Amino acid sequence: MATRATVGLRLKDHDHHHCISDAIARAEMLCQRNGARLTENRRRVLELVWQSHAPVGAYEVLEMLRKDGIRAAPPTVYRALEFLLEHGLVHRIETRNAFVGCPQPGQAHAAQYLLCDGCGDAVEIEIGGLARRIETRAAELGFAVATQTIEARGLCSRCQQSAPAGA
Amino acid sequence: MATRATVGLRLKDHDHHHCISDAIARAEMLCQRNGARLTENRRRVLELVWQSHAPVGAYEVLEMLRKDGIRAAPPTVYRALEFLLEHGLVHRIETRNAFVGCPQPGQAHAAQYLLCDGCGDAVEIEIGGLARRIETRAAELGFAVATQTIEARGLCSRCQQSAPAGA
Protein backbone atom coordinates (compact mmCIF):
# COMPACT_ATOMS: atom_id res chain seq x y z
CA MET A 1 0.00 0.00 0.00
CA ALA A 2 1.19 3.46 -0.85
CA THR A 3 2.18 5.48 2.16
CA ARG A 4 -0.67 7.88 2.07
CA ALA A 5 1.15 10.18 4.44
CA THR A 6 3.79 11.14 1.97
CA VAL A 7 1.94 10.96 -1.33
CA GLY A 8 0.70 14.49 -1.10
CA LEU A 9 3.97 16.12 -0.16
CA ARG A 10 4.68 19.12 -2.29
CA LEU A 11 7.87 20.38 -0.84
CA LYS A 12 8.83 21.89 -4.15
CA ASP A 13 5.71 24.00 -4.41
CA HIS A 14 6.03 25.73 -1.11
CA ASP A 15 8.04 25.74 2.05
CA HIS A 16 6.12 23.08 3.82
CA HIS A 17 8.14 23.42 7.00
CA HIS A 18 6.51 26.76 7.23
CA CYS A 19 3.06 25.15 7.13
CA ILE A 20 4.03 22.89 10.00
CA SER A 21 5.60 25.50 12.22
CA ASP A 22 2.77 27.91 11.58
CA ALA A 23 0.26 25.24 12.51
CA ILE A 24 2.06 24.51 15.76
CA ALA A 25 2.30 28.19 16.57
CA ARG A 26 -1.40 28.70 15.96
CA ALA A 27 -2.18 25.65 18.08
CA GLU A 28 -0.10 26.91 20.97
CA MET A 29 -1.76 30.29 20.90
CA LEU A 30 -5.20 28.82 20.67
CA CYS A 31 -4.65 26.36 23.52
CA GLN A 32 -3.18 29.09 25.67
CA ARG A 33 -6.21 31.22 25.01
CA ASN A 34 -8.64 28.37 25.77
CA GLY A 35 -6.84 27.00 28.78
CA ALA A 36 -6.25 23.70 27.01
CA ARG A 37 -3.06 21.74 27.41
CA LEU A 38 -1.14 21.05 24.24
CA THR A 39 0.90 18.24 25.73
CA GLU A 40 3.94 16.67 24.14
CA ASN A 41 1.89 13.81 22.70
CA ARG A 42 -0.69 16.09 21.23
CA ARG A 43 1.82 18.46 19.75
CA ARG A 44 3.69 15.60 18.15
CA VAL A 45 0.56 14.12 16.64
CA LEU A 46 -0.42 17.51 15.28
CA GLU A 47 2.99 17.86 13.70
CA LEU A 48 2.71 14.45 12.12
CA VAL A 49 -0.73 15.16 10.73
CA TRP A 50 0.76 18.27 9.19
CA GLN A 51 3.60 16.38 7.51
CA SER A 52 1.59 16.64 4.32
CA HIS A 53 -1.55 18.17 2.98
CA ALA A 54 -3.02 14.73 2.47
CA PRO A 55 -5.21 13.31 5.20
CA VAL A 56 -3.36 10.83 7.37
CA GLY A 57 -4.79 7.71 8.95
CA ALA A 58 -4.53 7.19 12.69
CA TYR A 59 -2.41 4.11 12.21
CA GLU A 60 -0.08 6.00 9.92
CA VAL A 61 0.44 8.53 12.67
CA LEU A 62 1.10 5.62 14.98
CA GLU A 63 3.77 4.25 12.67
CA MET A 64 5.43 7.61 12.37
CA LEU A 65 5.47 7.99 16.12
CA ARG A 66 7.13 4.61 16.45
CA LYS A 67 9.68 5.46 13.82
CA ASP A 68 10.52 8.46 15.95
CA GLY A 69 11.27 6.00 18.73
CA ILE A 70 8.12 6.67 20.71
CA ARG A 71 6.34 3.68 22.17
CA ALA A 72 2.69 4.25 21.47
CA ALA A 73 -0.49 2.25 21.07
CA PRO A 74 -3.65 3.11 19.12
CA PRO A 75 -5.44 4.78 22.03
CA THR A 76 -2.58 7.22 22.41
CA VAL A 77 -3.06 8.42 18.88
CA TYR A 78 -6.83 8.43 18.97
CA ARG A 79 -6.86 10.37 22.20
CA ALA A 80 -4.57 12.99 20.79
CA LEU A 81 -6.65 13.21 17.62
CA GLU A 82 -9.82 13.53 19.65
CA PHE A 83 -8.33 16.46 21.52
CA LEU A 84 -7.19 18.09 18.31
CA LEU A 85 -10.61 17.59 16.74
CA GLU A 86 -12.36 19.12 19.73
CA HIS A 87 -10.23 22.20 19.47
CA GLY A 88 -10.64 22.44 15.74
CA LEU A 89 -6.95 21.90 15.08
CA VAL A 90 -7.59 18.99 12.77
CA HIS A 91 -10.56 17.81 10.75
CA ARG A 92 -11.67 14.30 10.06
CA ILE A 93 -12.08 13.31 6.42
CA GLU A 94 -14.96 10.88 6.49
CA THR A 95 -14.53 9.42 3.04
CA ARG A 96 -11.00 8.42 3.93
CA ASN A 97 -11.13 7.67 7.65
CA ALA A 98 -8.26 10.06 7.99
CA PHE A 99 -7.29 13.37 9.52
CA VAL A 100 -5.89 16.58 8.17
CA GLY A 101 -4.70 19.78 9.78
CA CYS A 102 -7.08 22.72 9.80
CA PRO A 103 -5.46 25.85 8.38
CA GLN A 104 -7.79 28.17 10.31
CA PRO A 105 -8.35 26.82 13.79
CA GLY A 106 -10.21 28.97 16.22
CA GLN A 107 -12.55 30.48 13.73
CA ALA A 108 -15.78 28.56 13.69
CA HIS A 109 -16.34 27.43 10.16
CA ALA A 110 -18.22 24.77 8.26
CA ALA A 111 -15.55 23.83 5.80
CA GLN A 112 -15.75 21.87 2.60
CA TYR A 113 -13.00 19.69 1.24
CA LEU A 114 -11.66 18.96 -2.20
CA LEU A 115 -9.95 15.58 -2.10
CA CYS A 116 -7.69 14.58 -4.96
CA ASP A 117 -7.80 10.87 -5.78
CA GLY A 118 -4.49 11.27 -7.59
CA CYS A 119 -2.06 12.77 -5.13
CA GLY A 120 -4.27 12.43 -2.08
CA ASP A 121 -4.12 16.08 -1.15
CA ALA A 122 -6.97 17.76 0.65
CA VAL A 123 -7.81 21.39 0.14
CA GLU A 124 -10.08 23.12 2.57
CA ILE A 125 -12.42 25.65 1.04
CA GLU A 126 -15.41 27.55 2.22
CA ILE A 127 -18.03 28.31 -0.33
CA GLY A 128 -19.92 31.38 0.77
CA GLY A 129 -23.41 30.67 1.94
CA LEU A 130 -23.24 26.97 1.24
CA ALA A 131 -23.52 25.81 4.82
CA ARG A 132 -26.23 28.36 5.34
CA ARG A 133 -28.13 27.07 2.39
CA ILE A 134 -28.16 23.54 3.75
CA GLU A 135 -29.23 24.70 7.19
CA THR A 136 -32.06 26.69 5.71
CA ARG A 137 -33.36 23.87 3.59
CA ALA A 138 -33.09 21.48 6.52
CA ALA A 139 -34.96 23.92 8.73
CA GLU A 140 -37.78 23.99 6.22
CA LEU A 141 -38.09 20.27 6.81
CA GLY A 142 -37.98 20.78 10.57
CA PHE A 143 -34.47 19.41 10.80
CA ALA A 144 -31.89 21.14 13.00
CA VAL A 145 -28.41 20.74 11.60
CA ALA A 146 -25.58 20.32 14.07
CA THR A 147 -22.64 19.41 11.85
CA GLN A 148 -22.04 19.21 8.14
CA THR A 149 -19.74 16.95 6.20
CA ILE A 150 -19.02 18.11 2.68
CA GLU A 151 -16.37 16.33 0.70
CA ALA A 152 -15.82 16.42 -3.05
CA ARG A 153 -13.53 13.80 -4.55
CA GLY A 154 -11.93 14.12 -7.93
CA LEU A 155 -8.66 15.26 -9.47
CA CYS A 156 -6.66 18.37 -8.80
CA SER A 157 -5.37 20.31 -11.78
CA ARG A 158 -1.93 18.78 -11.64
CA CYS A 159 -3.25 15.22 -11.47
CA GLN A 160 -5.61 15.86 -14.37
CA GLN A 161 -2.56 16.67 -16.47
CA SER A 162 -0.47 13.70 -15.42
CA ALA A 163 -3.35 11.25 -15.80
CA PRO A 164 -5.16 12.51 -18.89
CA ALA A 165 -8.21 11.20 -20.73
CA GLY A 166 -8.92 7.48 -20.76
CA ALA A 167 -6.16 6.59 -18.35
CA MET B 1 -25.47 -0.89 21.54
CA ALA B 2 -28.85 0.03 20.17
CA THR B 3 -29.82 -1.95 17.14
CA ARG B 4 -29.39 0.79 14.63
CA ALA B 5 -31.43 -1.10 12.10
CA THR B 6 -34.66 -0.79 14.00
CA VAL B 7 -34.24 2.56 15.72
CA GLY B 8 -35.56 4.51 12.81
CA LEU B 9 -38.61 2.42 12.13
CA ARG B 10 -41.70 4.53 11.85
CA LEU B 11 -44.31 1.99 11.03
CA LYS B 12 -46.96 4.18 12.56
CA ASP B 13 -46.22 7.11 10.31
CA HIS B 14 -46.54 5.32 7.06
CA ASP B 15 -47.02 1.90 5.59
CA HIS B 16 -43.41 0.94 5.55
CA HIS B 17 -44.07 -2.38 3.83
CA HIS B 18 -45.04 -0.22 0.93
CA CYS B 19 -41.61 1.42 0.96
CA ILE B 20 -39.97 -1.97 0.83
CA SER B 21 -42.10 -3.46 -1.89
CA ASP B 22 -41.83 -0.31 -3.97
CA ALA B 23 -38.07 -0.36 -3.63
CA ILE B 24 -37.90 -3.97 -4.76
CA ALA B 25 -40.19 -3.27 -7.67
CA ARG B 26 -38.10 -0.31 -8.79
CA ALA B 27 -34.96 -2.40 -8.44
CA GLU B 28 -36.37 -5.20 -10.56
CA MET B 29 -37.40 -2.80 -13.28
CA LEU B 30 -34.10 -1.03 -13.26
CA CYS B 31 -32.07 -4.23 -13.36
CA GLN B 32 -34.21 -5.57 -16.16
CA ARG B 33 -33.63 -2.39 -18.10
CA ASN B 34 -29.87 -2.45 -17.50
CA GLY B 35 -29.38 -6.14 -18.04
CA ALA B 36 -28.19 -6.58 -14.47
CA ARG B 37 -29.05 -9.61 -12.41
CA LEU B 38 -30.89 -8.94 -9.18
CA THR B 39 -30.07 -12.31 -7.66
CA GLU B 40 -31.67 -13.78 -4.57
CA ASN B 41 -28.81 -12.58 -2.38
CA ARG B 42 -28.90 -9.09 -3.73
CA ARG B 43 -32.64 -8.80 -3.50
CA ARG B 44 -32.59 -10.00 0.08
CA VAL B 45 -29.86 -7.54 1.06
CA LEU B 46 -31.78 -4.72 -0.59
CA GLU B 47 -34.88 -5.71 1.35
CA LEU B 48 -32.93 -5.76 4.59
CA VAL B 49 -31.41 -2.36 3.94
CA TRP B 50 -34.92 -1.10 3.39
CA GLN B 51 -36.19 -2.49 6.67
CA SER B 52 -35.92 1.02 8.01
CA HIS B 53 -35.10 4.51 6.89
CA ALA B 54 -32.01 4.47 9.06
CA PRO B 55 -28.73 3.50 7.46
CA VAL B 56 -27.77 -0.07 8.24
CA GLY B 57 -24.28 -1.42 8.79
CA ALA B 58 -23.01 -4.29 6.69
CA TYR B 59 -22.65 -6.48 9.74
CA GLU B 60 -26.20 -5.72 10.77
CA VAL B 61 -27.35 -6.93 7.40
CA LEU B 62 -25.23 -10.00 7.97
CA GLU B 63 -26.90 -10.68 11.31
CA MET B 64 -30.33 -10.26 9.82
CA LEU B 65 -29.48 -12.67 7.04
CA ARG B 66 -28.35 -15.21 9.59
CA LYS B 67 -31.49 -14.78 11.65
CA ASP B 68 -33.37 -15.59 8.49
CA GLY B 69 -31.47 -18.86 8.48
CA ILE B 70 -29.09 -17.95 5.69
CA ARG B 71 -25.46 -18.91 6.11
CA ALA B 72 -23.49 -15.90 5.03
CA ALA B 73 -20.08 -14.34 5.58
CA PRO B 74 -19.01 -10.71 5.32
CA PRO B 75 -17.98 -10.89 1.66
CA THR B 76 -21.45 -12.06 0.70
CA VAL B 77 -22.95 -8.91 2.15
CA TYR B 78 -20.28 -6.58 0.88
CA ARG B 79 -20.55 -7.97 -2.61
CA ALA B 80 -24.28 -7.50 -2.65
CA LEU B 81 -23.91 -3.98 -1.32
CA GLU B 82 -21.29 -3.21 -3.94
CA PHE B 83 -23.67 -4.29 -6.66
CA LEU B 84 -26.49 -2.23 -5.20
CA LEU B 85 -24.22 0.80 -4.91
CA GLU B 86 -23.09 0.47 -8.49
CA HIS B 87 -26.65 0.47 -9.67
CA GLY B 88 -27.63 3.35 -7.45
CA LEU B 89 -30.07 1.23 -5.48
CA VAL B 90 -28.44 2.09 -2.18
CA HIS B 91 -26.18 4.89 -0.98
CA ARG B 92 -23.36 4.73 1.48
CA ILE B 93 -23.54 7.06 4.47
CA GLU B 94 -19.93 7.92 5.13
CA THR B 95 -20.36 9.40 8.57
CA ARG B 96 -21.93 6.17 9.76
CA ASN B 97 -20.21 3.48 7.71
CA ALA B 98 -23.65 2.33 6.78
CA PHE B 99 -26.00 1.95 3.86
CA VAL B 100 -29.45 3.19 3.07
CA GLY B 101 -31.88 2.58 0.25
CA CYS B 102 -32.09 5.17 -2.48
CA PRO B 103 -35.65 6.30 -3.10
CA GLN B 104 -34.94 7.36 -6.67
CA PRO B 105 -32.64 4.84 -8.31
CA GLY B 106 -31.98 5.23 -11.97
CA GLN B 107 -32.02 8.98 -12.04
CA ALA B 108 -28.53 10.30 -11.75
CA HIS B 109 -28.45 12.62 -8.81
CA ALA B 110 -26.00 14.09 -6.36
CA ALA B 111 -28.01 13.68 -3.22
CA GLN B 112 -27.59 15.20 0.18
CA TYR B 113 -28.54 13.53 3.42
CA LEU B 114 -30.06 14.72 6.64
CA LEU B 115 -29.07 12.29 9.38
CA CYS B 116 -30.90 12.38 12.68
CA ASP B 117 -28.71 11.59 15.68
CA GLY B 118 -31.83 10.85 17.69
CA CYS B 119 -33.76 8.22 15.77
CA GLY B 120 -31.05 7.46 13.25
CA ASP B 121 -33.22 8.12 10.22
CA ALA B 122 -31.73 9.37 6.99
CA VAL B 123 -33.62 11.63 4.65
CA GLU B 124 -32.37 12.10 1.14
CA ILE B 125 -32.81 15.57 -0.24
CA GLU B 126 -31.55 17.41 -3.26
CA ILE B 127 -30.99 21.08 -2.85
CA GLY B 128 -31.28 22.73 -6.22
CA GLY B 129 -27.99 23.91 -7.64
CA LEU B 130 -25.97 22.84 -4.63
CA ALA B 131 -23.93 20.18 -6.37
CA ARG B 132 -23.47 22.56 -9.27
CA ARG B 133 -22.23 25.27 -6.99
CA ILE B 134 -19.53 23.02 -5.56
CA GLU B 135 -18.45 21.84 -8.99
CA THR B 136 -18.19 25.40 -10.20
CA ARG B 137 -16.13 26.58 -7.27
CA ALA B 138 -13.90 23.53 -7.57
CA ALA B 139 -13.44 24.18 -11.27
CA GLU B 140 -12.29 27.71 -10.50
CA LEU B 141 -9.50 26.10 -8.50
CA GLY B 142 -8.74 23.71 -11.34
CA PHE B 143 -10.25 20.80 -9.51
CA ALA B 144 -12.49 18.32 -11.36
CA VAL B 145 -15.12 16.86 -9.06
CA ALA B 146 -16.10 13.25 -9.58
CA THR B 147 -18.25 12.50 -6.57
CA GLN B 148 -19.72 14.51 -3.75
CA THR B 149 -20.52 13.48 -0.21
CA ILE B 150 -22.83 15.82 1.62
CA GLU B 151 -24.19 14.78 4.98
CA ALA B 152 -25.77 16.97 7.63
CA ARG B 153 -26.16 15.53 11.10
CA GLY B 154 -28.54 16.90 13.67
CA LEU B 155 -32.03 16.27 14.97
CA CYS B 156 -35.25 15.73 13.07
CA SER B 157 -38.31 17.67 14.18
CA ARG B 158 -39.70 14.79 16.21
CA CYS B 159 -36.45 14.16 18.05
CA GLN B 160 -36.07 17.85 18.84
CA GLN B 161 -39.37 17.64 20.67
CA SER B 162 -38.63 14.47 22.59
CA ALA B 163 -35.16 15.65 23.61
CA PRO B 164 -35.64 19.37 24.26
CA ALA B 165 -33.22 22.04 25.41
CA GLY B 166 -30.35 21.15 27.72
CA ALA B 167 -30.98 17.43 27.57
Add this chain to the structure above:
DNA sequence: CGCCATGTGATATAAGATAACACTATGGCT
Protein backbone atom coordinates in the same frame (compact mmCIF):
# COMPACT_ATOMS: atom_id res chain seq x y z
C1' DC C 1 -1.31 15.33 53.41
C1' DG C 2 -5.59 13.46 50.94
C1' DC C 3 -8.47 14.15 47.17
C1' DC C 4 -9.96 14.84 42.54
C1' DA C 5 -9.43 15.81 37.68
C1' DT C 6 -6.81 15.11 33.73
C1' DG C 7 -3.62 12.73 31.03
C1' DT C 8 -1.02 8.50 29.86
C1' DG C 9 0.41 3.37 29.16
C1' DA C 10 -0.84 -1.17 28.05
C1' DT C 11 -3.67 -5.03 26.82
C1' DA C 12 -7.47 -6.78 24.69
C1' DT C 13 -11.18 -6.68 21.66
C1' DA C 14 -14.82 -4.68 18.81
C1' DA C 15 -16.28 -3.13 14.27
C1' DG C 16 -15.70 -2.52 9.43
C1' DA C 17 -13.74 -4.22 5.05
C1' DT C 18 -11.13 -7.06 1.74
C1' DA C 19 -7.85 -10.73 -0.28
C1' DA C 20 -7.56 -15.19 -2.17
C1' DC C 21 -9.06 -19.42 -3.81
C1' DA C 22 -12.24 -22.98 -4.97
C1' DC C 23 -16.63 -23.98 -6.63
C1' DT C 24 -21.32 -23.28 -8.98
C1' DA C 25 -24.84 -21.27 -11.87
C1' DT C 26 -26.12 -19.13 -16.17
C1' DG C 27 -26.43 -18.12 -20.85
C1' DG C 28 -24.45 -18.40 -25.50
C1' DC C 29 -22.50 -21.32 -28.85
C1' DT C 30 -21.69 -25.30 -31.91
Add this chain to the structure above:
DNA sequence: AGCCATAGTGTTATCTTATATCACATGGCG
Protein backbone atom coordinates in the same frame (compact mmCIF):
# COMPACT_ATOMS: atom_id res chain seq x y z
C1' DA D 1 -27.02 -32.25 -25.87
C1' DG D 2 -22.09 -30.78 -24.60
C1' DC D 3 -18.82 -27.12 -24.07
C1' DC D 4 -17.18 -22.78 -22.77
C1' DA D 5 -16.74 -18.24 -20.70
C1' DT D 6 -18.46 -15.15 -17.50
C1' DA D 7 -20.57 -13.83 -13.45
C1' DG D 8 -21.89 -15.02 -8.95
C1' DT D 9 -21.21 -17.51 -4.51
C1' DG D 10 -19.00 -19.88 -0.31
C1' DT D 11 -15.25 -20.12 2.79
C1' DT D 12 -11.29 -18.96 5.31
C1' DA D 13 -8.12 -15.86 6.72
C1' DT D 14 -6.58 -11.36 7.29
C1' DC D 15 -6.33 -6.42 7.29
C1' DT D 16 -7.76 -1.78 8.80
C1' DT D 17 -10.00 1.26 11.88
C1' DA D 18 -11.68 2.28 16.45
C1' DT D 19 -12.78 1.56 21.56
C1' DA D 20 -13.27 -0.46 26.15
C1' DT D 21 -10.95 -1.21 30.31
C1' DC D 22 -7.91 -0.98 34.01
C1' DA D 23 -3.74 0.63 36.09
C1' DC D 24 -0.57 4.36 36.90
C1' DA D 25 1.16 9.27 36.95
C1' DT D 26 0.83 14.09 37.54
C1' DG D 27 -0.65 18.45 39.17
C1' DG D 28 -3.86 21.69 41.43
C1' DC D 29 -6.17 22.60 45.67
C1' DG D 30 -8.92 21.97 49.99
